[in-house]
Amino acid sequence: MGKTYIIGFPRIGEKRELKFALEDFWSGKSSFDELNIIAKKLKQKHWNYQKKAKIDFISSNDFSFYDNMLDASVVLGAIPERFKNLDKEELYFAMARGNKTNVAMEMTKWFNTNYHYIVPELSRNMEFKLDATKIISEYNEAKEIGVKTKINIVGLLTYLGLSKCDNDNCYDFVDKILPLYEELLSVISTLDDEVVVQFDEPILVRGVNDILLSNLKKVYDRLALVSPKIKIVVTTYFEHINDSIATLCDTPIWAIGLDFVHGKENLQSLDIVGKSGKILIAGVVNGRNIWKNDIDDSLKLLATISKTIKKDKILVSTSCSLLHSPYMLKYEQKLDPQIKNWLSFTIEKLDEVALIAKIFFDGFDSLNNDEAEQYHITKDALVKKSISSLSNDITIKNRIASLQKFQRDGKYEDRIVLQKETLGYGDLATTTIGSFPQTPELRAKRLDFKKGEISKDIYEDYIKSYIDDCIKIQEDVGLDVLVHGEPERNDMVEFFADKLNGYGFSSNGWVQSYGSRCVKPPFIYGDVSRNGSLGYEWIVYAQNKTKKLVKGMLTGPVTMINWSFVREDIPKSTIATQIALALSDEIDDLQKHGIKIIQVDEAAFKEGYPLRFEKRAEYEKWAVDSFKLSVASSFKDTQIHSHMCYSEFNDIIKTIEAMDADVISIETARSGNRLLKVFKKVGYKQEVGPGIYDIHSPRVPSVEEMRNQIIALLEVLPKEQLWINPDCGLKTRKYEEVIPSLKNMVQAVKEVRGH
Numbered sequence: 236m237g238k239t240y241i242i243g244f245p246r247i248g249e250k251r252e253l254k255f256a257l258e259d260f261w262s263g264k265s266s267f268d269e270l271n272i273i274a275k276k277l278k279q280k281h282w283n284y285q286k287k288a289k290i291d292f293i294s295s296n297d298f299s300f301y302d303n304m305l306d307a308s309v310v311l312g313a314i315p316e317r318f319k320n321l322d323k324e325e326l327y328f329a330m331a332r333g334n335k336t337n338v339a340m341e342m343t344k345w346f347n348t349n350y351h352y353i354v355p356e357l358s359r360n361m362e363f364k365l366d367a368t369k370i371i372s373e374y375n376e377a378k379e380i381g382v383k384t385k386i387n388i389v390g391l392l393t394y395l396g397l398s399k400c401d402n403d404n405c406y407d408f409v410d411k412i413l414p415l416y417e418e419l420l421s422v423i424s425t426l427d428d429e430v431v432v433q434f435d436e437p438i439l440v441r442g443v444n445d446i447l448l449s450n451l452k453k454v455y456d457r458l459a460l461v462s463p464k465i466k467i468v469v470t471t472y473f474e475h476i477n478d479s480i481a482t483l484c485d486t487p488i489w490a491i492g493l494d495f496v497h498g499k500e501n502l503q504s505l506d507i508v509g510k511s512g513k514i515l516i517a518g519v520v521n522g523r524n525i526w527k528n529d530i531d532d533s534l535k536l537l538a539t540i541s542k543t544i545k546k547d548k549i550l551v552s553t554s555c556s557l558l559h560s561p562y563m564l565k566y567e568q569k570l571d572p573q574i575k576n577w578l579s580f581t582i583e584k585l586d587e588v589a590l591i592a593k594i595f596f597d598g599f600d601s602l603n604n605d606e607a608e609q610y611h612i613t614k615d616a617l618v619k620k621s622i623s624s625l626s627n628d629i630t631i632k633n634r635i636a637s638l639q640k641f642q643r644d645g646k647y648e649d650r651i652v653l654q655k656e657t658l659g660y661g662d663l664a665t666t667t668i669g670s671f672p673q674t675p676e677l678r679a680k681r682l683d684f685k686k687g688e689i690s691k692d693i694y695e696d697y698i699k700s701y702i703d704d705c706i707k708i709q710e711d712v713g714l715d716v717l718v719h720g721e722p723e724r725n726d727m728v729e730f731f732a733d734k735l736n737g738y739g740f741s742s743n744g745w746v747q748s749y750g751s752r753c754v755k756p757p758f759i760y761g762d763v764s765r766n767g768s769l770g771y772e773w774i775v776y777a778q779n780k781t782k783k784l785v786k787g788m789l790t791g792p793v794t795m796i797n798w799s800f801v802r803e804d805i806p807k808s809t810i811a812t813q814i815a816l817a818l819s820d821e822i823d824d825l826q827k828h829g830i831k832i833i834q835v836d837e838a839a840f841k842e843g844y845p846l847r848f849e850k851r852a853e854y855e856k857w858a859v860d861s862f863k864l865s866v867a868s869s870f871k872d873t874q875i876h877s878h879m880c881y882s883e884f885n886d887i888i889k890t891i892e893a894m895d896a897d898v899i900s901i902e903t904a905r906s907g908n909r910l911l912k913v914f915k916k917v918g919y920k921q922e923v924g925p926g927i928y929d930i931h932s933p934r935v936p937s938v939e940e941m942r943n944q945i946i947a948l949l950e951v952l953p954k955e956q957l958w959i960n961p962d963c964g965l966k967t968r969k970y971e972e973v974i975p976s977l978k979n980m981v982q983a984v985k986e987v988r989g990h
């Protein structure tokens with residue numbers, strides 16, 4: 236048996252080849268055959284990288300043209316009615332992206348990652364039908380180049396658990412779909428004398444109930460019986476599965492994958508796994524960060540595991556698929572070499588897994604010179620990192636140690652009276668969320684400036700003229716509270732990260748977000764502090780252009796953290812405190828320069844929630860505390876807003892209230908007033924701006940439509956408590972859509988006020 240195991244590999248390519256090939260195909264520049272040729276080459280390359288790193292268990296079917304959940308829907312014939320007349324790639328991409336006549340299937344975040352999957356739509360009258368073509372051909376493609384792969388398939392419970400269906404309980408589909416999984420395994424069993432099949436079941440990490448447990452038992456009892464030639468692995472990741480491990484071990488599967496990085500609690504289940512005699516795939520190398528693994532720590536972890544589980548029953552692995560890590564360090568030529576030396580992307584992680592396994596199984600003496608050197612370089616890098624002046628800033632540490640003020644002065648009830656008086660806004664005040672259209676011209680100017688083709692002065696003059704226009708437009712439209720439009724920002728996190736100490740940027744650290752879209756999150760390697768302005772001058776500039784109030788915009792600590800790769804040597808709460816202090820200083824500068832309303836966006840507040848219920852309180856504590864600390868410098872009559880990009884507040888409303896923002900704007904446009912009811916139910920006191928139109932579509936909503944929406948909101952909350960705004964920033968829209976939409980919004984408010 237082998238010793239090293241990789242759960243899954245990124246597919247987008249080291250230079251994002253798949254992205255560009257897909258986009259060429261979509262735009263008609265290339266044929267599907269051409270796309271396929273590129274895909275084939277990429278797969279071979281990815282298999283070869285893993286082979287070269289001496290990985291024993293390499294996956295097939297971890298590749299996808301769009302998403303593995305979507306692939307599973309195709310394998311099962313779970314094709315929604317509206318796509319029934321389509322076939323092959325036309326069908327596949329229509330499901331993913333929609334076509335002229337039909338909307339795409341819904342897309343949502345994969346657990347607590349920034350990867351998005353396509354949500355299966357199941358209905359009782361669907362005729363499920365197996366199509367194993369892709370799975371078989373990918374297996375054979377790998378075999379042709381001498382790689383005998385394990386086959387990755389989304390587990391049935393995870394598939395159903397993440398589906399939308401016309402039954403109350405999607406697990407009711409188990410009996411319908413399980414036979415297809417069995418059929419699939421019998422097809423696979425004809426491929427070779429022995430085939431390993433990996434079923435991904437991360438659904439288990441969210442916690443289980445009796446229905447899920449009994450289905451778990453049933454599904455794997457049956458699948459394990461399909462063929463003696465098939466060895467079944469069930470992998471889990473992102474958390475522990477202590478409440479389902481016993482059931483899983485009670486089925487005749489071959490191996491279980493556990494995440495010991497994000498689910499250390501899995502250690503408590505070793506006894507159960509040991510007694511069951513199953514193979515343990517031990518996820519010890521973090522599959523979703525960018526840092527070098529602490530090899531000694533991983534060896535210690537494995538030593539602990541091997542006290543309960545025999546060494547010959549252990550495989551060394553990554554904590555999850557490497558899909559969530561950037562590709563390779565080779566392209567990072569611009570990074571400070573010291574910092575680069577602390578990093579490890581996908582390709583480097585393969586070597587880590589191999590090295591750890593070699594030491595664990597065969598001892599240090601078995602290392603050859605290269606391996607011994609790799610071990611020493613890694614160790615040395617970690618020591619240097621821990622004492623480096625690049626990551627440690629004594630001034631900020633001291634500042635935190637001597638902190639006295641953790642929240643702003645005054646109770647909400649008193650502040651709001653003062654604010655209404657000084658700011659003088661009326662009921663149903665109109666505003667926007669911050670950004671205005673990022674026009675092609677604006678993007679071009681930013682690029683020119685980045686490339687050094689235009690000077691800073693010319694670039695900044697252009698930004699000023701954008702702000703001038705933006706203010707004028709808002710005055711003409713008749714909004715009550717204006718914004719500067721955020722033209723200087725490419726991205727709400729990167730813009731600030733770039734100005735803060737402790738943040739770094741890769742050149743090529745792309746991670747797939749959905750389809751062909753990738754993100755390149757900045758990373759926090761050191762203590763974060765503010766090195767002078769975070770850009771408040773732009774807001775002050777805008778304020779000087781108008782008599783109306785201009786609202787200043789910042790990105791909050793939780794969102795800064797959730798959309799970055801963060802260091803792991805200090806707790807997230809400490810990083811959040813550091814960012815909060817930087818923001819607090821910026822707020823102080825804003826208000827000293829006459830800005831009276833400041834919005835601290837927490838777009839990613841909800842998506843950072845832990846997967847396990849019992850860990851939520853700890854997250855909520857630092858998330859709320861850091862928000863409060865960020866605004867601790869604000870005067871009582873400085874009004875603090877926050878914006879959040881989601882709509883379901885039912886289970887977190889008390890936490891949102893505890894953030895103590897004077898006004899929050901939220902994304903409820905698509906749900907009428909239904910989701911607002913919880914605010915009333917809990918007696919939420921602060922002001923709320925429920926988005927009254929959906930900015931995710933180019934559509935211009937009519938006055939009547941928005942008026943009705945406002946009237947519906949007024950059924951739930953009183954006019955004194957409501958603000959009227961779109962449901963998110965306008966940066967992805969065009970001015971041709973934005974101006975008439977905002978005019979209609981203002982008109983709708985006028986009509987409602989006139990009642």
Ligand code: GLN
Pocket residue numbers: 668669670721727788836838878879880963964965966
């Ligand atoms: N202020 C930001 C904007 O308007 C907020 C964006 C967001 O919440 N995603 O673009």
Ligand code: ZN
Pocket residue numbers: 668838878879880881902962963964
């Ligand atoms: Zn938003």
